[in-house]
Amino acid sequence: MASSNLRAYLVRLAVLLAGLFLLAGAGLLHRFAQLPTALTLLAQYLGMVGILWGLNAFFFRRVPLTGVVLFVFSGAAFGVLFFLGFVLQEIVGPWLIDSAGRFIGLVRLTDLIFYAFALMTVLGAAGCAFSGNIIYSAWSLLFAFMGVAGLYVFLGADFPAVAQVLIYVGGILVLILFAIMLTKQIGEDPKLTNAHLALPVGGALGAVTVGTLSYMAVMAPWKVVAAPSYQPVSAALGVAFLTDYLLPFEVVSVVLLAALVGAVVIARKEIKETSDQPI
Amino acid sequence: MTSIGLPHFLIVGAALFALGMITVVTRRNAVGILMGVELILNAANVNFIAFNHYVEGPGKVTGQVFSIFVIVLAAAEAAVGLAIVLAIYQTFRTIDVQETDTLRQ
Known part of the structure; x- marks a missing residue:
């Protein structure tokens, strides 16, 4: 029982592969060896029938494709695929290539x-x-x-x-x-850990803000320099910190120290006041 | 299509600022509010450096100096702010900013 099942599967698989070969081979022969169109279509239709019959072993097993049903069904599938391929090749493909070329030219x-x-x-x-x-x-x-x-x-x-x-x-x-x-x-x-309060209000506020700021950014007459430089700036930054901005530099270091100490003091565990009393 | 210029960066900064403000306004979690503040500071930094690059001109670094100061103060703010959040959590057992309203009474 099991072996005959396996053999049936293998036969279906072989027919499916043969159908695929027939489909692709007929297309290639038509393209490169000038196989007549009618013969190509016939071969591809037969390939489609084989593919569907092979696929029937794996999908749609409730609908056993046999006899007339198989041929009608594969005819319909062939028609749909042919139409799709025609549309892709003749209309969508050139449009895609054309717009991609234009896009690359612009960006x-x-x-x-x-x-x-x-x-x-x-x-x-x-x-x-x-x-x-x-x-x-x-x-x-x-x-x-x-x-x-x-x-x-x-x-x-x-x-x-x-x-x-x-x-x-x-x-x-x-x-x-x-x-x-x-x-x-x-x-x-x-x-609940990250619940929102009034998302519509916040969203409206954000939309107004980004609209206003973007309008200003686009419309304002900025005095843009002609040729911005892309030279490394680390050395110039160091010189600026130690000459023009020496006082802010020192103040900021004190701020960092204060923040460090303050964070430690605030975040440490509370020491219970009763703990230091002698028991 | 024109090349990338100052307005592009300003618009990115505006979007960052608006999203940070939405975060600050709508969050109930105190840590989330601090994240929004970081976004707003980043928006300011983008604007500083964009103006430094496009308006101040080559060889000058004032905008970048300011952005470094902003980054330093953001680090200090994050440390102190998160320490305060932890202290609030130890006291109230929650960091929902709607519920920590003892001072309001």
């Missing part, structure tokens, strides 16, 4: 990379703003930060790009993830 590679980084940034920020799970928000923030670092590279700002990756991705994001894990809300319902 340069650097522009494409800029749009990729901008899309990554904005999608990451949107994920942070709208995700229901705060862990997903944090990971979207990673994409936003990396995208912004890419934009810095585009603007010829090498040192801020590296600082962005080191401080935001390596420092602040890890800090945020630790804060999420230390505040226990993960194990509870993730839908």
Whole structure:
């Protein structure tokens, strides 16, 4: 029983493969050896019949394709495939090639990379703003930060790009993830850990803001320099920090020290006042 | 189609700022609000560096100096802000900003 079943499967598979060969071979012969069109169509129809009969062993087993049904069904399938192939080859294909050529003529590679980084940034920020799970928000923030670092590279700002990756991705994001894990809300319902208050109001506010700022960015007559430079700036930045901006530099170091001490003082565990009394 | 210029970067900065503001306004989770603040600071940084590149001109780095200061202060803000969030969590056992309203009474 099992062996005859297997043999039937193998026969179906062989017929399916033969049908595929017939279909492809007839197409190739028609293309390269000038096989007459009627003969090609006949061979392809026969190949289609073989393919369908072979496939019937695996799919649509409730409808046993035998006799007239098989030939009518494969005729219909052949017609549909022929129509689809005709449409793809004669209409969609040339249109695709044509529009792709026009697209490449218009867009340069650097522009494409800029749009990729901008899309990554904005999608990451949107994920942070709208995700229901705060862990997903944090990971979207990673994409936003990396995208912004890419934009810095585009603007010829090498040192801020590296600082962005080191401080935001390596420092602040890890800090945020630790804060999420230390505040226990993960194990509870993730839908509630990051609930929104008034998303329609916030969305309207955001839409108005981005509309106004974009209008201003496009319409304002910025005094753009003729040839922006893409030279490395790290040395110039170091000189600027130690000459023109020496006082802010020192103040910021004091601020960092104060923030460090303050964070430790605020975040440490409360020491119970009763614990230092002698028992 | 024109090449990439200043307005493109300003629009990206505007989108970042708006999304950060949506995050700050709509979140109930205090850590989420801090994430929104980071997005807003990033938007400011994008604008600083874009203006430095396109308006201030070659050889000058004032915008980048400011962006470095912003990054430093964002790090300090994140450390102190998350420490405050942890302290709030130790006191109230929640970081839902709707429920920590003791000072309001």
